[in-house]
Amino acid sequence: MNAHTGFPLPDLTTSLPRAPFHFSPKAAEEAAAVIAGELAGVFRQLLGDQESETTLLVSRRTLEAFLTTAQSESQPPSQPSSQPRGDADADAVAAWVQQTRAELAPDLVALREADPETRELVLRQRAPLALIGGCWLDTVSQAATQPSVIVNRLFGQYFLLQGEGIPQRGQLARRRRALTELGVHLPEIEAADFLRQASARPLTVLHASFHLALSRLPASFLPEVVGVHYAMAALGVDDLLLGTEPHLPEAEARTVLADYLSLTDRSPTGDEDRRRTLTAIALVLRLEREHTALLTELAAWHEGLSLDARVAQIVARHAPFAGRQHRSVRMGDRRLSDWLDGEDLDLAAFVAEFRASRQLRPGRDGTCRFLKSIKFGGPMFGIFDEREAATFTAWAHAVAAGEPADLDFAPNTAGDDRAEGWARALRGTAAEDLADVVLADAESGLDDRRLFHRVVNVEQYPHILATARDRAEAGLTDAEILFTHGAGGRLTNAEYFDYTPEALMERVERVYWDKLVDPYQPLTEIPDRDEVIFEQTTFALGSLIDGSWAHRIGNLGRNHRQSDAMLFGIYADEMGRGDVTKNHITLIHQVLASMDIHLPHIRQPEFLEQGDLPDHLYGFSIHQVCLSLFPDTLYNEILGYNLGIEMFGLGEMRLHEIQKLRRHNLDISYEEAHLSIDNFSAGHARQSADIIVSYLDDVRRTSGDAAVQQEWRRIWRGYASFAYFVEHQLVKRMRAGERTPAASAPTVQPDDVDLLI
Template identity: 70%
Template sequence: MTTAPSLDSARTRPAPAFPLPDLTTSLPAGPVEASPAALAEAERITAAAPDELFRRLLADQESESALLAARRVLTAFLTPDAQPPTRPGTTTTTTATDADGDADALADAVAADVLAARAELAAALAPLRDHEDPEIRAAVLRQRAPLALTGGCWLDTVSQAATQPAEIVGRLFGQHWLLQGQGTAEAGQPARRRRALAAQGVYLPQVEAAGFLRDTGARPLTALHAAFRVALSRLPAAFLPEVVGVHYAAHALGVDELLLGGEPMLAESDVRPLLAEYLAFTAHSPTGPEDRRRALAAVRLLVRLEREHTEALTALARRREGLSLDDKVAAIVARHAPHAGRQHRAVRLGTRKLTDWLDDEHLDAAAFVAEFRTARQVRPARDGGPCRFLKSIKFGGPMFGIFDEREAAVFTAWTRSIAAGEPAGPLSGPETAGDEAARRWSARLAAARPAGLVVREAEPALDHRAFFHRLVNFERYPNVLPLARARAESGLADAELLFTHGAGGLLTNAEYFDYTPEALLERVERIYWDKLVDPYEPLTEIPDREEVVFEQSTYALGSLIDGTWAHRVANLGRRGRRADDMLFSIYADEMGRGDMAKNHITIIHKVLASMDMDLPHIRQEAFLDQGDLPDHLYGFSVHQVCLSLFPDTLYDEILGYNLGIEMFGLGAMRLHEIQKLRRHGLDVSYEEAHLSIDNFSAGHARQSAEIVVAHLDDVRRASGEEAVRQAWRRVWRGYASFAYFVEHALVKRVRSAQAGPTTAPAAADLVI
C-alpha cells in the first residue's frame, strides 16, 4: 500500500492550459483509494466461483466494492507474466516491436500478426461452425454466447467526464455508436448476434438474467473471460490503452462472426486506422512509450484469450462427438439433480433412496446411471409399450415438463437400447473443457494485488473543488461513491421544496402535478412558451466584455461536463427499456456521435479559449488551482456528476434531470447570451449548438419529455398504476433538482420566508 499525496499540495503548482486537439493516450496514474470494508468485500467477490464473479460485476455498476473487484480482475489478466508462452506452431503475436516507429508501419506489423492468428482461428473454428451434428453446433454456440453477447462492452463508458474530449475517445465512441445500432438496439451488434444464435436454434435469456450462464452451460473459463470484459468496461478511463488494444484485437480476429457467419459490423480494416491513430498520438504523449506498450500487450492478451477459448470449444465438441447414450443421460441427471427436491421419497434405486442419490452434492452420475440401467422403471413394458419411466415424463405423467424435448429424446433412445440388450456405453466423465486454463486464471486472480492501493475512508469534509476532482476521477477514488450517493439524495430531497413553490421559477416550473402523458406535455409546453420563449426581447444594452465573460464563467463548469448525467445509462445488460435507447441517443448527440468537431466538450473548450480562459482539463489536479471559475459555482456540477454515478438506482431521477437540462438550452437566456457574445466578437458556437439541437419541435427538449412518457408507459405495463405514481414522483424530483440550482433566487426567498429574517444564505444561492 502507498500513501496518497494531498490534493492541497497540487494547489501550489501553476495551472497549464488544456490544448486542443486533445491527444491524451492515458490518464494520469496515481494512488487508488479504497475503504477497508469495500476492499474486503471485493476480495470476497473475486474469490467467488467464476459464474458468480461475472454476475456480480455485471449487475453492480454502482458500488465501491465492485469497482475494486474489477480492478483486481484486470490486474490478474493484464500482469505481463499472466500470459503463458505461445504454443509451438502458432504465431507469436505480435512480432512488432513496442519501440518508437512510424505509427502506420507499426499498426501494419501488428495487423499482420493478428491476421495470421485469425487465419489459425478460422481453420480451428470452421469444423465447429460446419459440424454435421446440430446438437454439437448448438452446444458450441451456447458456450461462446457469453463472449459473443458481451463483445464491445469495454466501450460502454469509455466516454465520460474524465476522458472527453480526447481524440481517441471520440473515435472509440463513434464505433461504439455504430455497434449499438446508432440508437436502435435491435440494429446493434448484440441483437444481430442474438438473431444469428436463434437461427441456429440457440435461444437464450438476456445477459443480465439470473439463468443466463446456466442456460449457456458456461464453463469456468468462459465465465472468467466474460468477467475480464465486464471488468474492463467498468474502468475504461484508468485502462484506456488496454481498451484500445482489446477493441482492435477483438474486431480484427472476429471470432464470433467466424462461428456465426455473416458480415462483421467492424472488420479489421475498420479498426486498424483507429489503432494507427492511437499509436501516432503516443508519439506526442509524455507517457507514450508506456501507453504503446500497454496497448500492444492488450492485443497480445486478447489473441491469447481467443486462442484459449477456441481450444476449449474444440475440446467441448470433441468430447461430445464421442458421448455414449449413457454419457448423455448422466449429463441430464447431473443438470436436474440439484432441483429434484424431495418428491421421490418412496422411490428406491438399488440399495439407496432416490432422494439420497439426488441430494448428494457430490453425485456420482456414472454410478447413478449404471444403477438406473437395471432399475424396474426402465424395464420394457410387458405389452411392448413405453417403460414406466418414459410414461412418467409424458403428458399426464408425474414428471411431465421436467425434461425438454431434446432430453426426452435421449431418454427414449437410451431405454430402447437397454430393451434391445445393448451394453452400457463408456462414460467419459465430467466436462473439463477449458478447466486447465481456468485454474491458471483463478490462481492469478487469487494472487492479484492491484498496485497503488491506499486503504482509507473518503474524507467527509472535502471542499467543492476536491470533491469534484474525486467525482470526475471516481475510478481512482472509488471510496467517494458513498459520499456521492449521500450528496445526490440530499440534493434530491432539498429539491422537493419546489414541489410547492416551483411555479414561481424564472426559467422552470417544478411545481408537482399528477402525471398523465397529456399533463406532462402540457406542462413542458407552458414552460417553453411562458418562461423561455415569450419573455424574449432583444437586449437594448449590452454589458461590457468583462461582465459577459464573467457571466459565461458561471455556466462554464456545467458545460465542461455536458452530457455526464447520462453517460452510464444503456450499457451492457441495461438496454431493455425504450427510454434507454432514447437517452443514449441524446448522450451520443452531446458527444458528436464520434465527430469531434461536433463534440460539445470540444466546442466549450474552444469558446472558453476565445475568452482567454485556458483551463486545465477537469480531470487534472491542476484544475484544482484554476482561477477563472469561482468556488461557489461547483454545487450544480457536483450534483450532476453524483447523479450520473448511480444510473440504476437513480434512473428515474436522471430522466427528470435530463428533461430540465435539455429545456434549459432554449429561449430568451440562450438568445441573449448569443447577442452579448457576438457584440464582443466571442465564440457563439456552444450557444448556437444547443439552441438548435435542443429545439422543442423534435430536438432534445421534445425527446426528453417523450423519454419520460415511454419509461412510465413501460412501468405501467410491468407494474401498474401505483408503480407509475411512485416512479413519476422520482422523475419529477430529478427535474426539480435541476430547477433548484437554476432558480437560486426563488429558493433563497422561500427559505427566508420559512425560517425568518435570520436565515443564512441558501445552498442554492451558491451555484449558478
C-alpha cells in the same frame, strides 16, 4: 486571468497519468470475499453492480491478474513469435492479428458445421463472451476523458455497436437473433441463472470477467481498451462461429488503431502507451486461443459421449430439481428420491441400475414404462425437452436391443487447466499488495473543488462514492422545497403535480412558452466585453461536464428499456456521435479560447488551482456528476434532471447570450448547437418528455397506476434538483420565508440564475 497554458485542442491524450487508486478498507474486505468465492460471483459483481467501489476494486484486481500475467509470462509454445516491435504501424499489428485469425478459423468453422447438438453446446458456452462484446467501451466516454480525439473515435464505433440509438439493430441484438436461429435460447445476461443456463465453464467465466473489469476502469486503462477493441474486432471469433458478417468491420477498427498509434508518436508517454496496447492485443490473442481450444475440447468431449454418458448428463441436469415426489418409485433396493437427493450422485451407478430397472423393461407393446411416463399424459411429461426425450428414446431402444453398457464416463474438464492458472493469479492479487492501491477512508469535509476533482476522477477515487451518494441525495431533498413554491421560477416550474402524460406535456409546454420563449425581446443594450466574458465563466463549469448525467445509461445489462435507448441517444448527440468537432465539450473549450480563457482539463490536478471560474458554482456540477454515478438507484432522478437541463437550452437566455457574444466577435458555436439540438419540436427537449412517458408506460404495464405516481415523484425530484440550482434568487427568498411573486421580467440578470448551461 491565470498564466497557465491550459488545455489545448484538439485533445491528443493517449492515456491518463498513472495515479493511485483509493479504496476504503471496507471495500477491500468485500472485494476479497467476492474473489475468494465462486468465480461466477466475480462475474455477477462486475456485471450487476456499477455503483460501488467494491466492483471497482474487483475490477482492478482482475485487470492486475490478467495484464500482469500477460506481460510477465513468456509466449505459449503454440503462439507465433511474430509480435511486432513497439514502433510498428497499424498494418503490421493487423498482420500479426490476422495470423492468429487464420490459425483459429478452421477450428471455428468446424465447430460451426458440427452436428446441431454439439454446435448448440458450443454456442451456448461461447454466449457469455459473445453477448458482452464491446462492453469495454461502455463508459470510455466520461467527464474525465472527453473531448479526447481517440475517445471520440472509440465512442463513434461504440455508437455503431449500440445500433446508433436503436438497440434492436445493434451488435448484441444481432447476436442474440443469430443464437436463437441456431437453437440457443438464453435469458438476458443480467439474469441470475444466465451462467448456469449457458453451462459456463470456469475459463469462460474468467475471460468474461476480464472484459467486464476493463469496462469498469476504461479511463485508467485507455491503451488497453484500444488494444482489446481492435483485437476482438479483428479476430472476429463470434462471427466465425455464428456465420455472421461483422457488425464492425476490421478495416474500420483498424482506422481507430492507426489513429491511436499516430497520436502516441506525439505523446510524452507514447512508448509506454504503445507497449500497453500491444500487451493487451497479445493478451486477447492468447485468450481467444484458449477459448477456441476450450470449445474444441468441449465438442470432442460431447461427441465422444456414449448413450449411457448422455443419459447421465441429462440426469445430472435435472437431479437437483427432482424433489421428493418419487418416493414410491424404487430402483434396485433404493427409492428413486434417495438416489437423486444425494449431493454426490454416482452417475455411473445410477445409470447401471436404471438400465436394469423394470421402468426400462419393454412391455408387450414394445414400449417401456419410462418412455410412456415422459410422453403426453404421463406423470413426467414436460420435464425433458425434445432433444433430451429423443436421447432417452434412443438409449431405451439400445438397452432393449442388448447393447452393452459404457459406464466409463469422462468428466467435462474443458479449459480447466488454463482456468486454474487464471484463478490462481486473480486470487493472488491482494489489494494491499498492489503498488497503486491506497486503502483509506475518504476524507471528510472536502471543499467543493476537491470533491469535484474526486467525483470526476472517480476511477482513481472510488472511496468517494459514499460521499457522492450523500451529496446527490441531499441535493434532491433540498430541491423538494420547489414542489410547493416552484411556480415562481423565472426559467423553470418545479411545482409538483400528479402525473398523466397529458399533464406532463401541458407543464413542459407552458414552461417553454411562458418562461423561455414569449418573454424574449432582443437586448437594446449589450454589456461590455469584460462583463460578457465574466458571465460566460459563470456558465462554463456546467458546460465542461455537458452530458455527463447520462454517460452511464445504456451500459451492458441495462439497455433493455426504450427510455434507456432514448436517453443514450441524447448523450450520443452531446458527444457529437463520435465526431470530436461536434462534441459539446470541444465547443465550450473553443468558446473559452475565443475569450483568451485557457483552462486545464477538469480531470487535471491543475484545475484545482484555476482562477477563472468562481468557487460558488461548483455545487451544480458536483450534483450533476454525483447523479451520474448512480444510474440504477437514481435512474428516475436522472430522467427528471435530463428534462430540466434539455429544456434550459432554449429561448430567451440562449438568444441573449448569442447576441452578446456576436457583438464582441466571440465564439457562439456552443450556444447555437444547443438552441438547435434542444428544440422543442423534435429535439432533446421534446425527447426528454417522451423518455419520461415511455418509462412510466413501462411502469404502468408492470406495476400499475399506484406505482406510476411513486416513480413519478422521484422523476420530478430530479427536475426540481435542476431548478434548485438555476432559480437561485427564488430559493433564497423561500429560505428567508418571503412570499414569492410570479416572475415577469423580460430578461435574466446574472445574479438571478446561479449558473446556466
